[in-house]
Amino acid sequence: MRLTTLTDYALRVLIYAGSHSERLCTISEIAKAFDISQAHLMKVSQQLSQKGWITTIRGKNGGLHLSQAPDGINLGAVVRSMEPDFALVECLGQNNACKLTGGCALTCIMNGALRAFWQHLDCYTLADVIRTKTGMPGIEGRFFGA
Numbered sequence: 052m053r054l055t056t057l058t059d060y061a062l063r064v065l066i067y068a069g070s071h072s073e074r075l076c077t078i079s080e081i082a083k084a085f086d087i088s089q090a091h092l093m094k095v096s097q098q099l100s101q102k103g104w105i106t107t108i109r110g111k112n113g114g115l116h117l118s119q120a121p122d123g124i125n126l127g128a129v130v131r132s133m134e135p136d137f138a139l140v141e142c143l144g145q146n147n148a149c150k151l152t153g154g155c156a157l158t159c160i161m162n163g164a165l166r167a168f169w170q171h172l173d174c175y176t177l178a179d180v181i182r183t184k185t186g187m188p189g190i191e192g193r194f195f196g197a
Contacts, residue, residue, distance in 0.1 A: 052168070058133040060087060060095045061104075062180075065129065068105060069121040069181045075114030102132045121181055127172035137165060 067081050078096060082089040096115055099105045104124065107115045117124065 052137075054130065055134060056091075057095060057098070058130055060085075060091060061099055061129065061133045062126075063087070064092065064095055064099060064115075065104060065117065065124060065177055066180055068115060068117050069124075069177050072117060072121070075108060075112075075116055077114045098133065104129060104132070117177075121178035122176050124177040125173060126175045126177065126180070127169055129177075130172060131169075 063085050064081055067084060068076050078089050078092045081087070082092050096105060096107060100107045100115070103118055105115045106118045107113070
C-alpha cells in the first residue's frame, strides 16, 4: 500500500502550517521548504481547504493557516479524506470481479491489515508530529524556523 502524492503533500502542508501557527504561510514558502512545485501545492491546498483542514486567505497579504488546533487534526481522518481508495486487493474494491471472493481468506486478512493501519493512524494528531520535530536532526532550522 502506498499513499498518493496528494496525501503526502497534504500532510506536509499541515505540518508546515502547524509549525508556523503564529502567522499565515504562503504556498511559495511551503513549496520552497519542501522543494515541491507550487502548482501541485495549489491543488493540495485547495482540497485541504474544501475539506476544512486549512483556511485560505486571498490577496497580497494572504496565505493559509490551520482551521483548528493541531491537536484537533487526526492523522487518520486527514488520510481518509485525501485518499480516493483503500482497496488493497481487488476483492476489497467496488468493482470486484475476483473469482475467489467468498471462498478466500485473503479478504479477511487484508481487511485486518487495513484496520490495524487505521487504528494506528487514528492514535495520532498533527500535534504529535509537530511535537517530535526537535527529534529530527537537521530538520528544525530547515523547515521549522528553529
